[in-house]
Amino acid sequence: MTQKRLILSSPLLEIMTSRLCQQLIENHQDFSDSVVMGLQPRGIYFAERIVKELSERLGRAIPLGYLDATFYRDDFRRRDSPLVPNKTQVPFLLENKSVILIDDVVATGRMVRAAMDAMTAFGRPKRVELLVLIDRRYNRDLPIEPDYVGMKVNTLETQRVQVEWREQGFEADRIWMVD
Numbered sequence: 001m002t003q004k005r006l007i008l009s010s011p012l013l014e015i016m017t018s019r020l021c022q023q024l025i026e027n028h029q030d031f032s033d034s035v036v037m038g039l040q041p042r043g044i045y046f047a048e049r050i051v052k053e054l055s056e057r058l059g060r061a062i063p064l065g066y067l068d069a070t071f072y073r074d075d076f077r078r079r080d081s082p083l084v085p086n087k088t089q090v091p092f093l094l095e096n097k098s099v100i101l102i103d104d105v106v107a108t109g110r111m112v113r114a115a116m117d118a119m120t121a122f123g124r125p126k127r128v129e130l131l132v133l134i135d136r137r138y139n140r141d142l143p144i145e146p147d148y149v150g151m152k153v154n155t156l157e158t159q160r161v162q163v164e165w166r167e168q169g170f171e172a173d174r175i176w177m178v179d
């Protein structure tokens with residue numbers, strides 16, 4: 001039987017988002033040389049929220065792109081059923097920009113590695129940083145650590161973190177630990 005335990009919801013989620021935005025502003029100032037890339041499929045919802053708050057605080061539009069790394073995954077050809085790609089939309093060049101990759105959850109690090117490979121099609125960034133809502137510690141397969149973390153969660157390999165966004169049709173924003 002599947003068990004779900006609530007680990008985060010509003011208003012703590014909004015507070016966490018504001019804190020992460022403040023850290024980004026401290027490190028990227030006015031974002032004149034920085035862009036945000038939301039990782040498909042679920043990282044885009046968090047990226048949109050981060051960009052909305054940054055734009056409101058800074059009084060200017062912050063460049064936002066969506067990156068799909070489906071065809072760059074190391075398990076792409078190892079699955080029984082084919083993976084369905086999502087939309088990639090990068091309306092700017094990455095050349096010499098600081099790129100902030102945003103995802104909802106980082107676990108093994110493989111998706112982030114695939115995203116970095118996919119990113120090279122759009123230029124060579126000056127620097128790449130990773131912002132995640134949830135860092136599933138003790139699950140890394142690759143030496144990838146986020147630069148900005150909303151919350152660190154200790155999980156077993158058998159557990160997963162499920163993020164539900166209102167934008168996906170859920171009644172509220174919630175983050176669950178699923179056994």
